[in-house]
Amino acid sequence: MRAQWNSRVGFILAAAGSAVGLGNIWRFPNMVAEGGGGAFLIMYLFFVAVIGAPLLMTEISLGRLGRASAVQAYTQHNKNAAFLGIIPLLAALGIIVFYYVVAGWSLSFSWEYLTNLTNAEFTKPNFLKTILGTDPATGEQAFLGIWTPVFWGGVFCLSSLVIVMLGVNKGLEIANKILMPMLLLIIILMVFKAITINTGIGSSIDGLVYYLKPDFSAITGKVMVSAMSQAFFSLSLASAAIMIYGSYLDDGANIPKASATIAGMDTLIAVLAGCFTLPLVFAFGLENVSCDINGTIETVKGSAACLAQAGTVTSIKVDGGGGLAFIVLAEAFQSMPKIFGFLFFFLLTIAALTSYISLAEPMTAWLHDTFKIPRNMGAPLTIITAFLLGIPVSLSVANGTKLKWPWQEKPTDLIDFVDGFVTQLAIPIAAFGMAIFCSWVIWGKVKAEMQKGSNISNGFANFLRLLIGILCPVVIGVVLLVGTGIIKL
Numbered sequence: 001m002r003a004q005w006n007s008r009v010g011f012i013l014a015a016a017g018s019a020v021g022l023g024n025i026w027r028f029p030n031m032v033a034e035g036g037g038g039a040f041l042i043m044y045l046f047f048v049a050v051i052g053a054p055l056l057m058t059e060i061s062l063g064r065l066g067r068a069s070a071v072q073a074y075t076q077h078n079k080n081a082a083f084l085g086i087i088p089l090l091a092a093l094g095i096i097v098f099y100y101v102v103a104g105w106s107l108s109f110s111w112e113y114l115t116n117l118t119n120a121e122f123t124k125p126n127f128l129k130t131i132l133g134t135d136p137a138t139g140e141q142a143f144l145g146i147w148t149p150v151f152w153g154g155v156f157c158l159s160s161l162v163i164v165m166l167g168v169n170k171g172l173e174i175a176n177k178i179l180m181p182m183l184l185l186i187i188i189l190m191v192f193k194a195i196t197i198n199t200g201i202g203s204s205i206d207g208l209v210y211y212l213k214p215d216f217s218a219i220t221g222k223v224m225v226s227a228m229s230q231a232f233f234s235l236s237l238a239s240a241a242i243m244i245y246g247s248y249l250d251d252g253a254n255i256p257k258a259s260a261t262i263a264g265m266d267t268l269i270a271v272l273a274g275c276f277t278l279p280l281v282f283a284f285g286l287e288n289v290s291c292d293i294n295g296t297i298e299t300v301k302g303s304a305a306c307l308a309q310a311g312t313v314t315s316i317k318v319d320g321g322g323g324l325a326f327i328v329l330a331e332a333f334q335s336m337p338k339i340f341g342f343l344f345f346f347l348l349t350i351a352a353l354t355s356y357i358s359l360a361e362p363m364t365a366w367l368h369d370t371f372k373i374p375r376n377m378g379a380p381l382t383i384i385t386a387f388l389l390g391i392p393v394s395l396s397v398a399n400g401t402k403l404k405w406p407w408q409e410k411p412t413d414l415i416d417f418v419d420g421f422v423t424q425l426a427i428p429i430a431a432f433g434m435a436i437f438c439s440w441v442i443w444g445k446v447k448a449e450m451q452k453g454s455n456i457s458n459g460f461a462n463f464l465r466l467l468i469g470i471l472c473p474v475v476i477g478v479v480l481l482v483g484t485g486i487i488k489l
C-alpha cells in the first residue's frame with residue numbers, strides 16, 4: 001500500500017517545509033532589496049496569489065489524482081506525456097545537486113558558532129576558509145582544506161537521508177512537525193532582536209523602511225521576471241516534490257484551502273526573513289552607500305559614514321546573494337552575542353533540511369514506480385548520487401571554475417550555473433506544461449480532484465481554469481523568453 005500522511009496538518013507542514021528553504025531566507029530578502037523594496041513585494045504577492053497558489057492547487061491535485069511518481073502521474077492520462085514528468089524530475093535533480101552545498105556552508109557556520117559560544121576570542125567563521133578551504137589572505141588551511149565544504153555538505157546529506165529512510169510518517173512528517181515550529185520561533189526572535197537592537201552605528205528602522213517602502217522606479221521587466229521565477233522556486237513548484245507530497249494525501253483533504261495555507265506560510269517566512277536581514281544590515285552600517293561629497297561620488301559603508309564626511313546619500317545598495325548571509329550578516333553577528341549567529345545559521349540549515357528531504361522523494365518514487373527499486377534502496381541511491389554530482393559544484397567555488405549557458409551574458413560559478421538551468425529553464429518549462437496539460441487536456445479530472453473535499457463552486461473552478469489555462473502559460477512564456485534571452489528587456 002502507498003503511504004499516506006497521518007494528519008492533514010502533517011501534510012501542510014511538510015509541504016510548507018518543502019517550500020520554505022534557502023529561497024526564503026537566503027535569496028528573497030536580497031531580491032526585494034534589489035528590486036525596489038515594497039514595490040517588488042507587492043508584485044511578488046500578486047504573482048503568488050494569481051499564479052503561484054493556483055498552480056500549487058493544480059500540482060497537488062495532479063499528484064493526488066495519480067497517486068504515483070511525476071512521470072506516471074502524466075503517462076496514466078496520456079502515454080506521450082512522459083516528458084512532462086521528466087522535466088520536473090530533472091529540475092529536482094538540479095536543485096538537489098547545488099542545494100546541499102549551500103546548506104553545508106550554513107551547517108558549518110552554525111557548528112562554528114555553537115562550539116565557540118563561550119570563546120571570547122572567536123569573532124565569526126572565516127568565510128573564505130570555510131567555503132574555499134583556505135584563506136587566500138593568510139594561506140591558512142581549513143581542517144580538511146578544499147574538502148571542508150564537501151565534508152559539511154556530506155553531513156547535511158546524511159542527516160536528510162536518515163529522515164527520508166524513516167519513511168513518510170516517521171521521517172518526513174515528524175521531522176517537519178518539530179522543525180517547522182522551531183523555525184518560526186527562531187525567525188520571530190531574530191526579527192524582534194533586529195528591530196530593537198541599538199548599535200550606535202546605524203538604525204535598524206532605516207533598514208525596515210528601505211525594505212518596505214515601494215520604489216516603483218526600480219521595477220523593470222527584468223525585475224518582474226525575477227519576481228515570477230522567485231515565486232515558482234519559493235513555492236517548490238514544478239519540481240515534482242509537491243506533486244509527490246500530494247500523492248500521499250487522503251481524498252478528504254481540502255486542496256484549495258491547503259494550497260492557500262502553504263502559499264501563505266511560505267510568503268510569511270520570506271517576508272519575515274527580510275524583516276530581520278535588512279534591519280541588521282543597516283543597524284551595523286553594512287549597506288553600500290553612494291555618497292556625494294562636494295560633487296565627488298564615493299562608495300562608503302553605511303549612511304553614518306557618509307554623513308560624517310558631510311556628504312549626501314545618493315543611493316543605497318545591499319550586497320546580495322551568498323554574500324548577504326555568509327559575509328554581511330556574519331559581520332553583523334560579530335558584534336552580537338554569539339548565540340544569534342548560531343540561531344541564524346541553524347535556522348537556515350533547518351529550512352534547507354525540510355526542503356531537502358522533499359527533494360529526494362520525486363527520484364525515490366520514480367525509481368520505485370519505474371524499476372521497482374524499493375524505497376530503502378532508492379532513497380540512498382538518490383541522495384548519494386546527488387552528493388557525488390555536487391562535489392564538483394562545491395569544489396568549483398574554491399578553484400574558480402566558471403561556466404555559462406548560451407543565454408547568459410557572463411560565466412558564473414557552478415552553483416549559479418545549475419541554479420540558472422533550474423530556475424530559468426526547467427521549472428518554467430515544467431510549469432508551462434503542467435498548466436496546459438491540466439487545464440486543457442484533463443481539466444475535468446483536475447477540477448473534480450480540487451472539488452473533492454472542498455466546497456469550491458463551479459464558478460470559482462472555472463475562474464481558476466482561466467488563471468491556470470490562460471494567464472499562467474502567458475506569464476510563464478514571458479519568463480522563459482526573457483530568462484533565455486530570446487526577448488531582451
Ligand code: TRP
Nearest residue numbers: 019021022023234236239241355
Ligand atoms: N522552495 C525551495 C526554497 O525556497 C526551493 C525548491 C524549489 C525546492 N523546488 C523545490 C525544495 C522542490 C524542495 C523541493 O528554498
